[in-house]
Amino acid sequence: MVELQTSQLDSIFHALGDATRRRMLRELAGGERTVGQLAEPFEISLAAASKHIKALENAGLIRREVRGRTHVCRLDPGPLASAHEWLSFYERFWTDRLDVLERLLREEDARKTPPPRGDDHD
Amino acid sequence: MVELQTSQLDSIFHALGDATRRRMLRELAGGERTVGQLAEPFEISLAAASKHIKALENAGLIRREVRGRTHVCRLDPGPLASAHEWLSFYERFWTDRLDVLERLLREEDARKTPPPRGDDHD
Numbered sequence: 001m002v003e004l005q006t007s008q009l010d011s012i013f014h015a016l017g018d019a020t021r022r023r024m025l026r027e028l029a030g031g032e033r034t035v036g037q038l039a040e041p042f043e044i045s046l047a048a049a050s051k052h053i054k055a056l057e058n059a060g061l062i063r064r065e066v067r068g069r070t071h072v073c074r075l076d077p078g079p080l081a082s083a084h085e086w087l088s089f090y091e092r093f094w095t096d097r098l099d100v101l102e103r104l105l106r107e108e109d110a111r112k113t114p115p116p117r118g119d120d121h122d
Numbered sequence: 123m124v125e126l127q128t129s130q131l132d133s134i135f136h137a138l139g140d141a142t143r144r145r146m147l148r149e150l151a152g153g154e155r156t157v158g159q160l161a162e163p164f165e166i167s168l169a170a171a172s173k174h175i176k177a178l179e180n181a182g183l184i185r186r187e188v189r190g191r192t193h194v195c196r197l198d199p200g201p202l203a204s205a206h207e208w209l210s211f212y213e214r215f216w217t218d219r220l221d222v223l224e225r226l227l228r229e230e231d232a233r234k235t236p237p238p239r240g241d242d243h244d
Contacts, residue, residue: 006141017135019128022208029212077215084209086144090151091206093199 008060009086012079015059020044021052028062028075035064035071130182131208134201137181142166143174150184150197157186157193 015021024038039049053073056062060079065072137143146160161171175195178184182201187194 009144010139010141013135013139017132017139019132022131025212029215075212075215077212077219080209080212081216084206084213087202087206087209090147090197090199090202093151093197094203097199 005082008079009082011055011059012061012083015055015061016083018052018055021056024052024056025061025075025080028073032072032074035073038073127204130201131204133177133181134183134205137177137183138205140174140177143178146174146178147183147197147202150195154194154196157195160195 016025020042023041027033027038027041035050035053036046038053039046042049053062053064057064060076062073063076065074142164145163149155149160149163157172157175158168160175161168164171175184175186179186182198184195185198187196
């Protein structure tokens with residue numbers, strides 16, 4: 001992992017560590033939204049919403065564009081891809097665990113099934 | 123997304139939002155480590171290391187077992203899988219963006235390549 005990426009990952013994961021911000025991202029998955037539209041579903045002040053939007057912006061997760069008097073936000077998926085990639089390193093651990101579970105269940109089944117009867121050869 | 127998972131995801135992403143904690147997880151990918159071993163590579167106090175370990179433990183990312191006088195930590199990949207799954211929802215966005223980039227590059231190539239010469243039919 002490049003040193004440059006460290007502080008970037010810090011801000012990405014930090015931004016994702018809040019349910020309101022995650023819901024804002026999910027909203028932006030549906031398309032562009034104004035700051036007002038993003039704030040609307042939450043019973044929080046516009047100032048509090050702006051703070052959340054700023055955290056998402058700092059992490060590079062959203063881009064804000066000023067159009068006349070409105071600020072329009074859209075999703076930038078790049079940092080989500082970086083976080084996803086970071087986590088992918090650990091994929092073998094949860095896959096391994098599922099493999100072990102499957103093996104144990106198969107062994108359990110084998111124990112429950114009576115052994116096949118001997119043939120009539122002897 | 124189930125409501126129950128919300129606070130869990132908060133603590134998982136929060137725990138991941140720190141480079142020291144991410145390096146501790148990477149270390150645990152190599153196998154069990156004592157608290158002392160986990161703290162060693164960082165120039166921080168054992169108290170500070172313990173705080174980081176506590177954050178990882180609260181997020182369910184590591185399990186701590188007391189063996190005699192030592193505390194042994196090991197990775198629990200389950201919460202990493204949850205975070206990975208949450209991010210996977212956005213996979214189509216970065217894949218789409220790569221598709222667009224690829225199309226643009228192909229168009230650029232096509233413009234640079236001279237058009238095929240006409241056959242000698244006419």
